[in-house]
Amino acid sequence: MGPTKGDLQLLRGHNRGLIVDLLRHRGPMSRTKLSHLSGLAPSGLTRMVRDLLAEGLIQEQGKCCSHGGRRAVLLGFNPSYASTVGIKVERTRIRAARVDLAGKILDRVDVPLPDAPSPDGVFERIGETVEDLRRGRVLGVGVGISGLVDSSRGIDLYSPILAWRHVEVTGPLSRLLGIPAWVENDVNALTLAERLYGAGRPFRHFVCLTVGEGIGAGVVLQGELYHGAFGGAGELGHITMDPQGPLCRCGARGCLEVYASDGYLETQAHRLDFTDIACMAKAARNGCELARTTFAEMGRSLGQGAKNVVNLLNPEALVLGGERMEDADLFLPEFEHEVRRNAFPEEARDLTILSAELGADGFLIGAAALATESFFQLPLEAA
Amino acid sequence: MGPTKGDLQLLRGHNRGLIVDLLRHRGPMSRTKLSHLSGLAPSGLTRMVRDLLAEGLIQEQGKCCSHGGRRAVLLGFNPSYASTVGIKVERTRIRAARVDLAGKILDRVDVPLPDAPSPDGVFERIGETVEDLRRGRVLGVGVGISGLVDSSRGIDLYSPILAWRHVEVTGPLSRLLGIPAWVENDVNALTLAERLYGAGRPFRHFVCLTVGEGIGAGVVLQGELYHGAFGGAGELGHITMDPQGPLCRCGARGCLEVYASDGYLETQAHRLDFTDIACMAKAARNGCELARTTFAEMGRSLGQGAKNVVNLLNPEALVLGGERMEDADLFLPEFEHEVRRNAFPEEARDLTILSAELGADGFLIGAAALATESFFQLPLEAA
DNA sequence: CCGCTTTCTTCGCACTGTGAAGAAAGCGGG
DNA sequence: CCCGCTTTCTTCACAGTGCGAAGAAAGCGG
Structure with missing residues (x-):
């Protein structure tokens, strides 16, 4: 031996x-x-x-x-020395990239997906994609999917965009490919990428928030992704802001997502006679007061939600990502003000707030990093 | 060697x-x-x-x-094989106990403290107390204090009841006693005790809530106490329930503690012409509708706060302790209903809610366990 | 060229892991 | 009671990897 x-x-x-x-x-x-x-x-x-x-x-x-x-x-x-493949499964396509052991993207491929694809159909597409990218020594494949994922057992518990429930992912995939496979919630993958190669590098405890269609959160504690009992940690979008607030799509009232997401911005945009969010953002930057306050309100709500996270987890930093960060200039000041206002002083004093560094590539880099990190994981017992 | x-x-x-x-x-x-x-x-x-x-x-x-x-x-x-000493520093006294390596209390001592004691005065009292309890092989001493504690550096950052700020605890104490000393937030110590010897034994991820004068929370993740960046994790009492709510002593508006603590119950008791909480509780048990709803309201508020914790951390269990658990029958049903209502189903489904098992002894057993666990800690590198 | 520092290697030893083989202890049938 | 079978534990030789001590290698400066 x-x-x-x-x-x-x-x-x-x-x-x-x-x-x-x-x-x-x-x-x-x-x-x-x-x-x-x-x-x-x-x-x-x-x-x-x-x-x-x-x-x-x-x-x-x-x-x-x-x-x-x-x-x-x-x-x-x-x-x-080797590389890994990171994959993001979206509603209409698969994005894939081969990534070196330092988190640099070497090659990338996008392939379309049919409507409401079956698990096996998706696995087959992933298989072809990986074969396409296979070059040199490939240690494994990581897959990021939105929704509830039990990464330790390799199961997609519930994916709204694919309409999957309790689908085994890593088993079939690793058999198909002959190399180890991992699966993780997409925001968690992004968080891992920022932790290893992005804005989260200096921190042992931080929370990565994504703002866009919904609100996502990845939690890093003691330097490691925290999953909770079965992968459901970080549901920041559905903490209660106001028990008497408007109904959320999740069934509860006054969830944070009602006040801070693209849905909120779109509703407000229509109410103010803008065609879309981009239009409203432009107007805000040109000085339109109503548009400005819409974004500011969203920043404030987000800040109130984030303050709860800060109080509960006492992280060193918040890392903000997601598509809506395009308009960060319009809501970040209010966000930051709200997070720090009346937060327990000891807690908020050393809190760093910064933007994600890797953009949309982070999803792929993070997915690939699942395989990389697992390869380099310290064995717990001397073998 | x-x-x-x-x-x-x-x-x-x-x-x-x-x-x-x-x-x-x-x-x-x-x-x-x-x-x-x-x-x-x-x-x-x-x-x-x-x-x-x-x-x-x-x-x-x-x-x-x-x-x-x-x-x-x-x-x-x-x-x-050996024992450790656990100590709780309160406003007017020190409680101490010698505890065996299985968490059983062997001997106990209470000593009074003067008003607004100096750190050195308290250390001296602790020293005498430990000498009093010293019998056989004593591995170390653990101290629990309410307030903000940086346990990894052994510093009491801020203790409202003693009016201490940035007081080094473990350094002076271990020099004085000649054995290792640890310090920890009191609720964290209680949580550790429940984790090791009480209701938290079966769980890798749980949150221990204490309800009484204030609201405390100890967080166990991956089987270990989670402290956050500098010991400030678990500030559940000051998450925002309603941004427009009444002012809290912390300066913010609508904190959970305003709606769910002895302070709230006392205010309501006076308003309803009861002399104290115990009176109101008695009335509630005798069918007084107003008294009943007061406790029920508190249970509901607590539940809303706890729901946020559940969404963020996805723990397996909530363990409830603290003095107010005497009246658990009056607020627990509403609490539980609220936690489970509209929580993301996947998350709440497997959530266990139970009572702490060790009562007030848990503070001492947990403090002693700081020393015990540290003694048995796995060394990270082979020595 | 010589001494000094820093860096790296060689060497022998100790600890602790392994597998294979065997001793110890208990059960049950002839 | 003896014999074979099972399970449990021990002994043994060996390998991997840690350590300290001593020494070789490489560079600086007089």
Whole structure:
């Protein structure tokens, strides 16, 4: 059971994973620095690094400037060691991308979907798409779908856009493709991407909010995506703002989504005789007071909802994404004001509010990252 | 650096901790069963168990009934191996208890505190109290205080009842006592106790709500207390129920605490010409409609707040504690109805709602458990 | 060229994991 | 009572990987 060098194999042992993770996330560094950061003795590192170099997972990347003695050899993670595929299933199409181990998109493909597709039909399309993208060593596939997903069991519990209920995803897919498959709620995938490669990098605890058709939220706690008991965490869109408010499509009254979503903006736009949201946004930017207050109201409502999240979870940051962030200039000031106003001071003081960095690519990068992270996951017991 | 047998020492190595944890939490079992559950080979277990027996951490506890072959020897954790001390600092007194490693209270002491005590004064009292309780091997001391606590740094950030701000607690205390000290928010300590020894045992994700003078919440995610960025997680009492509601002592409007706390009940009691809450509760139980609706209203408000928690965190259970649970019969039905009503069905379906099991002792048991759990914590790297 | 620093490697040893083989303990049938 | 069967636990030799100590390699500066 020795290491069959050069072969694709799961990383064995804690410390091996620890070293690779340090190189993945804290950039190139010397063996000595690795030794300090990991707490391992330099002797052990020499042996481990020799193996990792032989396997191609890491590379020597020139020498560091001298500190008065022998110059340190920089070791770097090799993002081209392998790649993963990330997929987003939408109502009418599949978006897919092959992504390297550092989160960079290498190739991409879009394929259309028929109306109300069956699970097997979608899996087949995904299969073709992945084969299309397959190049070099592909470690696995991650799929993002809107709705309720139990990612640990690989099941789509409920997808409104595809009208699926309790559909097994990862089982059939990994059998079809011959490589591991993962499935995750799309906003969670986006959140993971921002966590690893985007605005969430500096934070151990943050919440990623998406504003668009609905309101989504991905929650990162202790550095990891938090799913809740069965994948239903982060239903920010349906917290109650006003028990006497208007009816929401979910059946309750006064949900946040009623006051802060594209639906709200569209309703208001029509009421104010604008053809669509874009029109109203333009007017707002040209000084139309009514249009301005519409966006401001939405910002305020969103802020009130987010304040609850801040009070409950005490995150370090809020990361805002989603399509409506195009008009961030029109509602962000009110949002921020509301979040910080009267929030428990201790909590809100250090709260950072920033925009997502990866845009719509984040969905694909995050989906691919499901496979990547699982590959590099530290094994919990020494094997 | 070999194991100096019989000596008090930190548990080294993952698997050693894993085995002890299995015996601590899953009751007595044979070496063979341990081998199955841990994934370790039986040969390794023999060696490890020999060491643990020699150290007195575990014991042989008779034999199991036969399965058709040699009868299995049951191994059990030894809760008398050592003890820890749990302390709750209140406005006028200190409550303390020595607790064994299974969460059973062995001895207890109460000592009064002067008005507005200085940190050093309190530490001195704690020191005397712990010396009083010191018997056998005491692994450490845990302290629970209401208010904002940064438990990872051992600092009381803000305690309204003691008028402390940014007071270092664990540093001075552990120097004074010569054993490790921990500090934690009191409701978090209670939550930990319920997690380990009470109603929260079966759950990996749950929220413990306390209803009384204020509303407190302790959050357990992935089986562990969640603190947030700096200990401020779980501020359920100050989520906004109604932006236009009455002013709260925190400065915001329409906080949950305004609608569901002893303060609310007292106000209503006076308005209805009852002398106090107990009186009103009695009347409610005797059929007084006005008194009944007062409690029912509180239950409904609490339920609305809790629904937000359920939507955001998707826990498996809510555990309800605090002094006001004396009157649980008067508000629990409305509470439960409201939590489940219109909550996203998937989320609420499997939600369990139950009462805390440990009562006021939970604060002490949980505080002591801070020391206990830290002693048994799995080391993250093999040492 | 020599000494000094820093970086990395080699070496032997200890701990703890593994599988294979065997000893120990209990059941039940002839 | 003995023998075979099962299950449980132990012993043994070996491998992987951690450690510290010592030393080699590489660069700086006089």
